Each structure stands twice: as structure tokens, then as C-alpha cells.
Amino acid sequence: MYRNLTIRQKQIVWAWAFLAIPILFYSVIRFYPTGNAILISFQDWNLLGDRTWTGFDNYQKLFGDPVFWKVFKNTFVYLLIGTPLSLIISFVIAYHLDQVRFMHGFLRMLYFLPFMTSAVAMAWVWRWFYQPVPVGLFNNALAGIGIPQFPFLQSTTWALPSVLAPAVWAGLGFQVIIFMAGLRAIPRSYYEAARIDGVSWWTVLWEITLPLLKPTIVFIVVFSSIGFLRIFDHVFNMTTNNPGGPLNSTKPLVLMIYETAFSAFDMGYAAAQTVVLFLVLLVVSLIQLRILRDS
Amino acid sequence: MSFFNVKALAVATATSAAALFSTAAHAVEIEYWQYFFDARVQAMETLIGNFQEANPDITVKMTHFPYADYRTKVAAAIPAGEGPDVVQLFYGWLNDYVAADLIQPLPADVFPASKIDEEFFPMVQAMKDGDAYWALPTAVRSLALFYNERLLEEAGVEPPTTMDEMIAAAKAMTKRDGAGNLTQVGMTAGMTAQDHHWWREGLIRQFGGEPYVDDYQTVNYNSDAGLEALNFYASLFSGDDAVSAIGFMDEPQAAFKAGRAGMHIDGSFRIGSLNNTRGLKWGVTELPATADGTRSNYSSYWVNAITTKAEGEKYDAAVKFMEYVTSDEAMQVWLDVVGELPAKPSVGLTDANSNDPVFGPFIKGLAYANTTKFANESGQRQLMVEMVERMTLQGMSAEESLAIAAEAEQKILDEYYNSASN
Numbered sequence: 001m002y003r004n005l006t007i008r009q010k011q012i013v014w015a016w017a018f019l020a021i022p023i024l025f026y027s028v029i030r031f032y033p034t035g036n037a038i039l040i041s042f043q044d045w046n047l048l049g050d051r052t053w054t055g056f057d058n059y060q061k062l063f064g065d066p067v068f069w070k071v072f073k074n075t076f077v078y079l080l081i082g083t084p085l086s087l088i089i090s091f092v093i094a095y096h097l098d099q100v101r102f103m104h105g106f107l108r109m110l111y112f113l114p115f116m117t118s119a120v121a122m123a124w125v126w127r128w129f130y131q132p133v134p135v136g137l138f139n140n141a142l143a144g145i146g147i148p149q150f151p152f153l154q155s156t157t158w159a160l161p162s163v164l165a166p167a168v169w170a171g172l173g174f175q176v177i178i179f180m181a182g183l184r185a186i187p188r189s190y191y192e193a194a195r196i197d198g199v200s201w202w203t204v205l206w207e208i209t210l211p212l213l214k215p216t217i218v219f220i221v222v223f224s225s226i227g228f229l230r231i232f233d234h235v236f237n238m239t240t241n242n243p244g245g246p247l248n249s250t251k252p253l254v255l256m257i258y259e260t261a262f263s264a265f266d267m268g269y270a271a272a273q274t275v276v277l278f279l280v281l282l283v284v285s286l287i288q289l290r291i292l293r294d295s
Numbered sequence: 296m297s298f299f300n301v302k303a304l305a306v307a308t309a310t311s312a313a314a315l316f317s318t319a320a321h322a323v324e325i326e327y328w329q330y331f332f333d334a335r336v337q338a339m340e341t342l343i344g345n346f347q348e349a350n351p352d353i354t355v356k357m358t359h360f361p362y363a364d365y366r367t368k369v370a371a372a373i374p375a376g377e378g379p380d381v382v383q384l385f386y387g388w389l390n391d392y393v394a395a396d397l398i399q400p401l402p403a404d405v406f407p408a409s410k411i412d413e414e415f416f417p418m419v420q421a422m423k424d425g426d427a428y429w430a431l432p433t434a435v436r437s438l439a440l441f442y443n444e445r446l447l448e449e450a451g452v453e454p455p456t457t458m459d460e461m462i463a464a465a466k467a468m469t470k471r472d473g474a475g476n477l478t479q480v481g482m483t484a485g486m487t488a489q490d491h492h493w494w495r496e497g498l499i500r501q502f503g504g505e506p507y508v509d510d511y512q513t514v515n516y517n518s519d520a521g522l523e524a525l526n527f528y529a530s531l532f533s534g535d536d537a538v539s540a541i542g543f544m545d546e547p548q549a550a551f552k553a554g555r556a557g558m559h560i561d562g563s564f565r566i567g568s569l570n571n572t573r574g575l576k577w578g579v580t581e582l583p584a585t586a587d588g589t590r591s592n593y594s595s596y597w598v599n600a601i602t603t604k605a606e607g608e609k610y611d612a613a614v615k616f617m618e619y620v621t622s623d624e625a626m627q628v629w630l631d632v633v634g635e636l637p638a639k640p641s642v643g644l645t646d647a648n649s650n651d652p653v654f655g656p657f658i659k660g661l662a663y664a665n666t667t668k669f670a671n672e673s674g675q676r677q678l679m680v681e682m683v684e685r686m687t688l689q690g691m692s693a694e695e696s697l698a699i700a701a702e703a704e705q706k707i708l709d710e711y712y713n714s715a716s717n
Contacts, residue, residue: 044714048370048395127545133476134555135544143476154542156688241487241546242677246684263673265366265391 034278041271048265058272067248068256068273075229075253078164079284082228086168086175087220093172094179095209108177115173123237126166127153130238153238156249163250167234171227175220182216183209218292222285229281230254253277323612324354325605328369328379329597331359334567338632345628346619353612355381373397373602380605380613381620386596387669389422389429398600400427405614414639418594418666430600431621434635436562437594437660438489438497440583441569443468444576446479446557454580458501458527461558461583465531465538468557481538482558483547484531489593490547491679493560493582496593496665498524501585511668512712517701525693529686541687551577562595563657566634581656594664596638630654636661670711678703 005013041058045051062068097107114122129137130152139149152162186209194204210217232254236243243259244251253273261270327343329335336359343355358379360368366388372378374397384392392398408426411419415431422430440461442454450467453460465481472478484490495516499506504520507513516524532539544550551559552572560582569577584590599620605613619625626637630648636658637643649658669675682700685691 046391046395046714047367048391048397131545132540132542133472134478143472143474146474148474149476154688241485242680245680246688247681259673262363262367264671 037271037274039271040268041275043268043271045267046265047267051268054268058268061269062272062276067251070248071244071251071253071256074160074249074251075231075280077160078167078231078252079225079228081161082164082168082231083221083224086171086224087217089168090172090175090220091179094176094183097176098180098183108180111176112173114170117170119170119233120237122166122170123234127238130162154246156247159239159246159250163235163238166238167228167231170234171224175224178216178220179213182213186212214292218289221292222288225284225288226281229277229284232258253280322352322354323608324356325380325609325612325616326378327355327357327381327383327616328365329357329359329383330362330365332362334633338629341628341632342620342625345624346616349619350612350615353615355616369397370395373604376604378604379602380609381599381616382602383597383599384430386421386430386432386598386666387672389598392600393424393429396603398429399603399605400424400429401431401601401617402614403427405618406431414641416594416638416640416643416661418664419596419638421666421668422598430598431617432596432598432638433620433625434629434633435594435596435638435661436564436635437592437657437664438493438560438562438582439579439656439660440581441551441559441561441565441577441579443551443554443557444578445554450557454578455558455583456580457586458583459586462530462538465557466536469538477537477540477543478555480540480543480550480556482531483543483550483556483560484528484539485541485547486676486679486683488547489561490528491676492593492595492667494524494528494679495667497582497591498527500591500665501589502527507667512708514701514705514708517698521701522693522697525682525697529683529693533687541683563634563636563654566653579653579656581659590660590663592660592664594661594666596666670708674707675704678707 002010002013040051042053042055043051044054044057093111097104097111100107128135131139132149132151132154133139133143136152138152142149151158153159190208190212191204194208199207231252235250235252235255236258239245239250244255254277257270257273257277260266260273327339329339336357339357343357347354369378369382369384373382382398384398403426406428408423408428411428411431412423416435418435419432422428422432440455442464446468447454447464450464452464452467455461455464461482467481468479469477469481470479486494495506499516499521502520502523504516504518504524506516506521508515515521531537532541539556544553544555547556547559548561548565548568550556551561552569552575554575566579569575582590582592599617601610601613601617621638623637623639623642626639626642629635630637630642634654636654637648643649643658643661649655651658678700682696685696685699686693
């Protein structure tokens with residue numbers, strides 16, 4: 001039968017034969033669990049007993065839960081502060097690093113190093129930095145020059161920025177590298193033409209560099225947004241004794257899902273939260289792609 | 296090699312193989328699961344060694360997991376016919392395990408309820424259903440007050456026996472720098488550690504209250520006693536003369552280990568890690584009593600149970616193993632290796648054990664201990680943490696914060712018992 005096919009048809013058969021492996025992988029590892037999670041979100045299940053059908057109960061409970069709305073807000077605060085901040089800092093660093101020749105490789109390595117460090121180790125080190133006197137580095141320094149202690153992780157206002165800072169720092173290295181690659185890809189001739197025309201530095205940046213960096217910016221924005229929406233390891237490790245505390249002020253959605261599933265063993269409720277997170281990620285990514293797409 | 300030698304060798308091989316197979320046919324292997332905690336694994340290895348020596352036809356294979364994965368793995372393995380024949384679980388999980396059909400009752404002829412009622416500490420009766428016990432502990436845990444001997448000596452105070460003495464001792468050991476920052480606390484505080492147990496089953500009862508009623512299904516601490524207990528607890532870390540601070544040196548046990556805290560309330564399971572702390576000279580005494588001598592303590596325990604997977608000869612072997620791990624001998628091994636207290640007064644309250652300077656205070660505490668039946672221990676602990684945070688971070692009054700905590704905890708209990716009864 002195979003012999004009777006045209007060359008074109010044979011090519012298609014082979015393409016599907018090769019595609020079958022990733023398709024199988026995705027259906028078993030990705031799509032089946034995703035579908036199952038959506039199913040569980042309509043059920044009551046404590047991981048040990050039978051699953052019972054409860055309709056929209058989990059979603060009703062979710063939308064009436066003040067902790068969920070607090071956590072929902074926190075997740076967006078991580079996103080709305082984290083993404084623009086890391087974007088601006090990494091662009092500024094990349095822009096200047098691109099023009100530095102002296103010890104260029106070494107400097108680039110220094111910026112990239114935090115990205116390679118384990119998030120858990122980094123979170124613990126920062127957790128110790130933030131401690132009150134007598135152990136915390138920052139507070140000891142403040143106390144040493146006679147300034148009152150600052151309640152980094154022990155304040156409902158400052159805990160979230162304190163957790164976010166190392167998370168932004170950790171992601172910088174990667175974004176700097178991507179930005180530098182983007183900058184190198186802009187043809188030199190545009191800059192030479194601009195210089196001949198005597199255009200100002202600002203105009204070069206605004207009219208040449210940034211527009212041509214757009215694909216790079218889209219990539220970084222989408223990538224880092226998804227990262228901040230899914231933030232977990234920094235928060236969990238910096239607040240393990242009181243996860244997401246104090247008073248849920250640092251708790252992101254993923255941490256709430258983790259706690260609902262693996263300390264309260266309320267799998268249905270956790271699955272409902274997961275479905276909400278999935279929809280948020282989907283909507284945010286679609287909006288960003290649409291806004292930042294080349295018009 | 297001659298022909299005869301080859302033949303002899305073949306015969307020898309065949310007989311030894313036959314011998315191997317015949318022992319294999321008689322040997323039963325059962326599997327035992329517990330979560331990973333170094334001392335517990337060591338103690339269980341000793342127990343398994345002793346048990347196998349006494350029962351050469353049974354081998355016990357121990358598997359352990361990190362605590363975080365434990366429940367998930369048990370739940371996935373047993374229904375699939377894979378996991379353990381004998382399993383260790385926290386007393387608070389019993390209802391879930393029974394409802395999910397993961398464990399079976401212990402046989403009444405080997406473990407008669409009347410005998411167990413008589414021999415074990417009374418809190419173990421929470422494992423009983425009618426005439427049968429579902430599970431039994433090897434060891435139980437209780438709380439006591441650890442103190443740093445050097446700091447007590449330096450401040451010139453004695454180990455306290457009452458709450459007033461404890462506060463006085465804590466004040467004497469508290470140190471501040473020029474700016475008023477705490478550099479050494481008189482005692483540790485933090486609901487994230489064991490303090491929530493001390494508050495629930497210790498302080499509230501000592502102030503004349505009862506934390507829960509209806510077999511722990513109804514919250515009852517939103518009362519005068521509860522409020523007094525909360526005010527007493529909050530006085531440790533509020534005001535200018537605070538003897539403690541929440542979050543001092545990250546966590547209470549770290550501050551105590553580092554020698555920066557005079558006193559620390561913790562469970563008997565902490566003994567091992569304190570013994571391994573170089574340069575720390577510590578002692579331990581019973582939890583402080585009220586002025587009129589009222590004492591109260593919290594105890595908890597892990598139990599072993601036979602799973603529904605164990606059948607036939609594996610079941611018989613599992614029963615034998617359960618008998619051994621709940622024997623007097625096993626309890627003494629567990630005390631010596633892990634530092635957890637024997638579950639039977641006959642072993643625990645021997646003169647040697649109850650006068651032991653380290654184990655004594657914990658064992659005495661068992662006599663007046665209560666065991667909270669949790670629906671979701673970490674969730675319920677979190678409410679205590681937040682109750683204190685609302686007071687320290689948001690300036691809320693104790694009355695209001697207590698009422699919010701009581702209401703939230705009742706909600707957790709209602710959800711748990713309503714869905715369990717479905």
C-alpha cells in the first residue's frame with residue numbers, strides 16, 4: 001500500500017510518523033493531566049478517598065474566599081511591578097554593557113551568575129540578609145549607624161517588595177543576554193546613517209534602537225510575565241515557617257494552590273485554583289501578544 | 296577436571312539451589328513505610344534487626360520518603376496493591392485512612408481492646424473504634440521547657456516551675472543593645488513552632504478554659520480563659536519590657552540552639568538535635584504551672600497500622616511485626632534512639648525513665664496531656680500565627696483577633712467533618 005503512494009504522500013506519512021512521538025508525549029504528559037485537573041476542579045477529593053461530583057461548588061467557594069482575592073491581587077502586584085522593573089533595568093544594563101569594551105566578558109558573567117544560581121539557595125541567603133538584629137546583614141548595618149531596624153519580611157507592606165527584589169535580580173542575567181543579542185542584531189549602517197544626519201542620542205534610541213528591538217521586547221515581556229505570575233520558590237523559601245505571610249501579604253496563587261493541595265489535601269479546590277491560574281496566564285499572554293505584535 | 300568431579304559439582308549446585316528455593320518458599324517479606332527522619336529510621340532498623348532475629352522466616356523491608364511526599368505516595372501505592380503491609384501514620388490522619396480503606400483493624404485476639412485500654416496511655420484510645428483498635432503507637436511526644444544553663448547561671452536564676460517565675464527568669468535573661476534592639480531573648484516565641492500547641496492545650500486549660508468541645512468538632516476558646524491565655528502569650532513579645540520577639544533569629548529553635556534565647560518550649564523530638572549542637576549546655580523542665588499548681592500539656596504521636604494490602608501469610612507476618620513494635624522492648628529502643636516517650640506507662644513511668652533528667656519532664660507531662668484532634672494541622676496552626684500577626688502588625692485588639700481565629704477555625708472543622716460524613 002505504502003508503495004502505491006506518491007512521493008508527496010510518502011513525505012506526509014513520514015512527517016506524521018516523526019510527529020507521532022511528540023504528540024504522544026504531549027497527550028500523556030500535558031493534555032491528559034490538564035484535562036484531568038479541569039475535571040477534578042468540579043469534584044471533591046482528599047487524595048485518599050473516592051472523588052465525588054460537586055458541580056460548581058469549588059468555584060463558588062473560590063470567588064467567596066477573601067484569601068483568594070488577596071492572593072489574586074498579590075499575583076498581579078508581582079507581575080505589574082516585576083515585569084516592567086526587570087525590563088527597564090535589564091535594558092539599561094544591556095545598553096551600556098554593549099558599549100563597554102573593558103572587561104566586557106567578565107561583567108557579562110557577573111550579571112549572568114545569579115541566573116545560574118539555584119533559586120532556593122538564593123532565597124535563603126536573602127532571607128538571612130533581611131533578618132532583624134542580631135543576624136540580619138541589612139539590619140545590623142542600619143543598627144550600626146544608628147538607624148532603626150527595617151521590618152523587611154515582617155511587615156505587611158514591605159514583605160512583598162522584599163521578596164520580589166531577589167526574584168527580579170535573579171532573572172536579570174537572562175534578560176540582559178537576550179537584550180544584548182537583540183542590540184547586536186541591529187545593523188550598524190542605521191546608526192552610521194543617523195550619525196551622518198547628526199541626530200541626537202535620544203532620537204537614535206527612540207527611533208532606531210527600540211523599534212528594532214520590538215521582537216526581543218515581546219519575547220522578554222511574555223517570558224517574564226509568565227515567570228512572575230507563577231512565582232513560587234522565592235516566596236516559599238523566604239517565608240517557609242509562615243508560607244506567604246505575614247497575613248498572606250506575599251502569598252502568590254501558586255503557593256495557595258500548593259497549600260490547598262498538599263497541606264489541606266483539598267484537591268478539588270486546588271484544581272479549581274489551577275484552572276483560574278491557567279485562564280489568567282492564557283489571557284495575559286494573549287493580550288500581550290496582541291498589543292506588542294507588529295502592527 | 297574429571298567427569299566425576301563435574302557430576303559432583305552439578306549435584307552440589309542442584310541441592311544448594313533446591314535449598315535456596317525451599318527457604319524462599321517459607322520466607323515472607325513484608326514492607327514497612329515511614330517518613331524520613333534520621334533517628335526514626337535508625338531506631339526502626341534496630342527494631343527490624345531484632346525482629347528478624349527472633350523470626351528468621353520473616354524479612355521486613357523498610358522504605359522511607361521525605362515527609363512532604365509521604366501521604367501522596369501511600370495513597371497512590373496501596374490501592375494499586377504496591378505499597379507497605381505495615382504503615383506509619385500521624386494520629387490525626389486516622390479518619391482519612393480508614394475512610395479511604397487503606398488500613399484494616401488490628402485483630403482483636405492479639406490486640407484485645409480491653410488490654411490496650413489498660414496498658415497504654417489514655418490518649419491512645421483515640422485510635423479505637425468499638426471493640427477494635429485501628430492502629431497503635433510505639434512512642435508518644437509531649438512538650439517541656441528547655442533552658443540554657445549558661446544563661447540562667449549568668450542571670451542568677453533557677454529553672455522556673457511556675458509562669459510567674461518563668462516571666463521573671465525571662466526578664467533577667469533578656470538583653471538589648473543601645474538602640475533598644477533585642478540581642479538576646481529571655482524566651483522564644485512563635486506560633487509557627489510548638490507554641491500553638493502550648494497555647495491550645497496548655498495555657499487555655501491552665502487559665503480554666505477548654506479549647507474545644509464535642510470531641511474537637513467545636514471551637515470553644517473564644518472565652519475569658521482563651522482571652523487571658525492570649526493576653527499572657529502576647530505579653531511575652533509586646534510592650535517595652537518584652538522578653539521575646541516573633542521572628543527573632545528567624546525561628547525559635549534556631550535562637551535557642553545559637554545560645555541567644557534563655558528558654559524555649561519544644562517537643563521531646565528536639566532532644567536529639569540539641570544534643571548534636573556543640574557548645575550548648577541545656578536542661579529541661581516541665582511546662583510552667585499556674586500559681587495554684589495547675590498544669591496542662593499537649594501530646595501527639597505517630598501510629599503503625601496494617602494496610603488492606605496485607606493478606607494471607609503477609610498478614611500474619613504483619614500482625615507479628617505490629618506485636619513487636621508495640622512491645623515494651625521496642626518502646627525502650629525508641630526512647631533511647633529517637634527520644635520519643637514510651638506509649639505505655641509501664642515502660643515510661645519506670646523510676647529510671649521518669650527520673651531521667653532529660654526524659655523525665657516529658658514523661659511527667661504525659662500524665663496531664665491532651666491530644667488535639669486536628670482536621671488540618673497546618674491550616675489550624677496558620678490561624679494561630681495570623682491571630683498573633685493581626686495584633687502585632689495591625690494593632691488589632693486581642694478580643695477581636697481571637698474571635699476571628701475562632702470563627703475561621705470552626706469553618707475548617709465544619710468543612711472537614713461535613714465532607715467526611717458524606
